[in-house]
Amino acid sequence: MAVDTFQFTPKINLEFAIREKDFFVAGESASRVKKTLQQLGMQQEIIKRVAVIIYEAAMNVAIHASHGMLRVFISPEAITIETDDAGGGIPDVDLAMKEGYSTATHEIREMGFGAGMGLPNIRQCADELKIDSKVGVGTLLQATVYFTNR
Amino acid sequence: MTLREIQAYLGAEVLCGEGQLDREVHEAFACDLISEMLASAGSHMLLITSLTNAHVIHTAEVIDALGVIFVGGRRPAEDVIEIVKKNSSIPILTTKCQMFDCCGLLFARGVQADRKDSL
Numbered sequence: 001m002a003v004d005t006f007q008f009t010p011k012i013n014l015e016f017a018i019r020e021k022d023f024f025v026a027g028e029s030a031s032r033v034k035k036t037l038q039q040l041g042m043q044q045e046i047i048k049r050v051a052v053i054i055y056e057a058a059m060n061v062a063i064h065a066s067h068g069m070l071r072v073f074i075s076p077e078a079i080t081i082e083t084d085d086a087g088g089g090i091p092d093v094d095l096a097m098k099e100g101y102s103t104a105t106h107e108i109r110e111m112g113f114g115a116g117m118g119l120p121n122i123r124q125c126a127d128e129l130k131i132d133s134k135v136g137v138g139t140l141l142q143a144t145v146y147f148t149n150r
Numbered sequence: 151m152t153l154r155e156i157q158a159y160l161g162a163e164v165l166c167g168e169g170q171l172d173r174e175v176h177e178a179f180a181c182d183l184i185s186e187m188l189a190s191a192g193s194h195m196l197l198i199t200s201l202t203n204a205h206v207i208h209t210a211e212v213i214d215a216l217g218v219i220f221v222g223g224r225r226p227a228e229d230v231i232e233i234v235k236k237n238s239s240i241p242i243l244t245t246k247c248q249m250f251d252c253c254g255l256l257f258a259r260g261v262q263a264d265r266k267d268s269l
């Protein structure tokens with residue numbers, strides 16, 4: 001009889017649809033993922049970094065894109081947060097990464113966002129960050145947090 | 151100070167989370183920018199703000215705040231309070247004190263500035 005060498009590596013994926021101006025899905029998805037990660041017994045510091053990335057990334061989609069998806073991939077080594085949107089895209093990613101730079105409207109600022117801190121916050125919390133954007137098409141953002149020390 | 155002592159000291163009204171007022175507060179973070187709360191707040195602090203939308207509540211949960219106190223007599227819409235009651239046990243208070251007064255009074259009673267050390 002052959003020895004079963006298959007090694008089980010649990011993978012959990014969570015997915016949220018984000019519509020244009022659906023601002024509250026950002027906080028809701030961040031809270032929901034946080035609860036899931038707490039149930040999985042993950043470290044508080046990791047959970048907080050992941051929740052901040054989700055909040056800011058999903059908010060960016062709701063503010064700037066026409067629609068998009070938020071996906072969270074949980075593996076034994078890392079958590080990857082991905083937002084994939086259809087919209088205007090980011091003409092200058094380096095400029096968008098600059099703290100204080102924002103194209104958000106007055107309405108967004110009144111809600112307490114639009115301070116030009118979204119992408120810098122994501123960069124601060126992620127171990128790896130990839131942004132692929134095409135003007136007039138959309139943006140793919142992938143941020144990874146590893147369970148081992150940075 | 152406990153949240154109950156803070157409530158009495160500031161003449162604050164409890165909007166929800168009545169059962170959690172024995173939480174001990176050592177640190178506070180005062181801010182009206184959500185991204186700043188997400189970036190700079192530590193954990194287990196009292197969040198002082200004049201923003202009253204649902205983002206504040208979600209953010210308070212994400213950053214593990216002990217409670218939220220709205221200043222300047224501001225109060226969230228009823229549906230926001232309902233969201234909190236349904237999903238969370240976080241205590242929410244409102245005081246007529248303005249931001250500066252609220253911070254100063256709590257500081258004078260030994261509540262320290264929250265320092266982020268977890269990130």
